[in-house]
Amino acid sequence: MSKKIGWIGLGRMGEAMVTKLLKAGHTVHVWNRTAAKAVHLAEYGAVIEKAKIDLASCEVVFTMVSTTDDLKEVLFGPGGLVTGSKKPQVVVDSSSISQEGSVEIREQLESLGVAYLCSPVSGNAKVAKAGKLLQVASGPKELYDMVEPYLQAMARKVMWVGEGELARIWKIAHNTMFGVIIQNLCEITVLAEKAGIPRHIFLESINDSVLGSMYTKYKTPMLTNLTFDQVTFTPKLLLKDMDLGMNAAKAHGVPMPAAAATRESIARMVGHGLDHIDFAVLLLETAKDAGIELTPDNVPMSDGLS
Incomplete structure (x- = not known):
């Protein structure tokens, strides 16, 4: 019942x-x-x-x-x-x-x-x-x-x-990986575009490779067309989760250098006032650091969910 x-x-x-x-x-x-x-x-x-x-x-x-x-x-x-x-x-x-x-x-x-x-x-x-x-x-x-x-x-x-609280550790680990993946995905996408590969083609190829996942697929339309106003998760919330990850790592004595670097990158976004739009705006920040300005590709892309 x-x-x-x-x-x-x-x-x-x-x-x-x-x-x-x-x-x-x-x-x-x-x-x-x-x-x-x-x-x-x-x-x-x-x-x-x-x-x-x-x-x-x-x-x-x-x-x-x-x-x-x-x-x-x-x-x-x-x-x-x-x-x-x-x-x-x-x-x-x-x-x-x-x-x-x-x-x-x-x-x-x-x-x-x-x-x-x-x-x-x-x-x-x-x-x-x-x-x-x-x-x-x-x-x-x-x-x-x-x-x-x-x-x-x-x-x-x-x-x-x-x-007990083992699901909390699972979620903290999960969201720490969530942050590290978007950091790396933005870095390699900017690398590929600056080298000459159209952004939508690069992202489609990653999604169809052994590295593709539900996560990379559902972020692809946003990263392609720069629609960061369609918020799924904010930089401020991601920073909170990265801090939970770093605190857990310290408590359990586990070094996490990739997560630590990502945490600082997300903190910089929040410091720049980018806490009201989607966290994937990290792509624009990464592009600025690489000396390029991105524009929307205006290409319809599947999010793999519908």
Whole structure:
């Protein structure tokens, strides 16, 4: 039997994921800080709640917010989800937060009798809408088994990686690689273009090589036509994730020179005020450093998702 489901956080990712749940036939009670972002979900059957504490009557509540502090605020802050007499059975968090912050949240929730599962994802909102997310979870295995049907409704594949906060380490490692790949992809694309290979041809060839991936394919239209206003993820959020990666590397004694260099490159972008458009604008910064000015190729390119 389907449980009563709640959802907090309707940014680009949260909105795409909860829409998948709704389209799979689940009734979901939703709350978002900016209420207007939730209204259209009523068309798919969502129940719009005025306050996050109203979701406490749900058995399972999913959260998808930006930072550790944001998650603590929606859970434990004034009017927070678990601050009333009634509390959900389970909180499933899909945010990208630190391992240490996740431990604190788990301890506080469990002290209140609320179970907690970490369940970050691989993919952006476009990937989510295409039904191609990977969802990775950690925490008690019996808890994962209970919520797995809801995870399956949002992803092409779901995986349990172990107890505790291991999914946080997975996500931190994943997003660190995410940053390093875009750094290198921008560098080699500028190299190829400056040497004379048209940008769209080079990117198509990389996508069709052994190095191509879902990631390189879905960034190709943007890198080809310089449509960085079509935001999937901002430099500021990527910098936050690179910092999580470097902090984890320090904590575990793992040298990561490529990630360290990438972190500085992303920090420079944010310092230049480029924190409101897509992180792939790194291509333009790399081109400037190489002494060239890029223009859109104006060539239709597949993102591999549709």
